Amino acid sequence: MKLYYSHPSPFARKARICLYEAGLEDRVEQVAVDPWADPEGFRDLNPFGRVPTLELDDGSSLFQSNVVCEYFDGLSQSANLFPVEQNRRFRALRLLGLSDNLLDCCIVQRMEQRFHPDDRADQLFDRQSYSIDLALDTLEAEVRTWPGDVDIGTIAIAVALDYHTFRFPELDWRPARNNLVSWHREFITRPSMMNTEFTD
Secondary structure, eight states: OEEEEOTTOHHHHHHHHHHHHTTOTTTSEEEEOOGGGOOTTHHHHOTTOOSOEEEOTTSOEEESHHHHHHHHHHHOSSOOSSOSSHHHHHHHHHHHHHHHHHHHHHHHHHHHHHHOTTSOOHHHHHHHHHHHHHHHHHHHHHGGGSOOOOSHHHHHHHHHHHHHHHHOTTSOSOTTOHHHHHHHHHHTTSHHHHTTOOOO
C-alpha cells in the first residue's frame, strides 16, 4: 500500500498519525506529493487531487482522511482508534467533528491569505476566527473530562491545534486556555505526533 500525503496538510497528517498509532508503518509506503502540482496519474487515484490518498495493493484507492484513518484502524490488532462501545465512540466522533470544522475554518482563512493577500475578504476571515474561538473555548471547558484515550477524536484535536499554530502563529490560541494547553503539551510528545510534524 502507498499513502500519498503532503507535509503541510492537516488531513494527511491525521492519517499518518493513525498509521503510526495502528502500528502499520512497515506495511504502508509513505509518498510525499504536492497535490497543487497535480502529479501525473495522481487524479487517477483521487479525482479531487487531494491528500491523503491511500493506494491499496489491488490498485484501488481510498481518500478522505476519516475513511483512510478508519481503514488503518480496521487493519490494526489493538489500536481501537474508532471505539466500538457507543459512549466512547460518539465522544471520539464528536471531537472529530469539532476538529474537522475547526480545520475547515482555518483552511478558509489560509486560502484567503494565499490567494487574496492584498484583497482579503475581512468579513469572511473574521467569521472563521469567531467560529474558531468558540470551538477552542468549548474544548477548554471540557478537556479535563476526557478519559485520556488516544482515539480519532483526540488525534484530530491535537492536529487541529498544531495546524492553527503552524499557519497562524500571530493568532495564538493558548492564552486563557490553560487546561487545553496542558493536555496538548503532553499529547504532542507521542512518537506519532513527533514523526509527522508540519513543514512547508
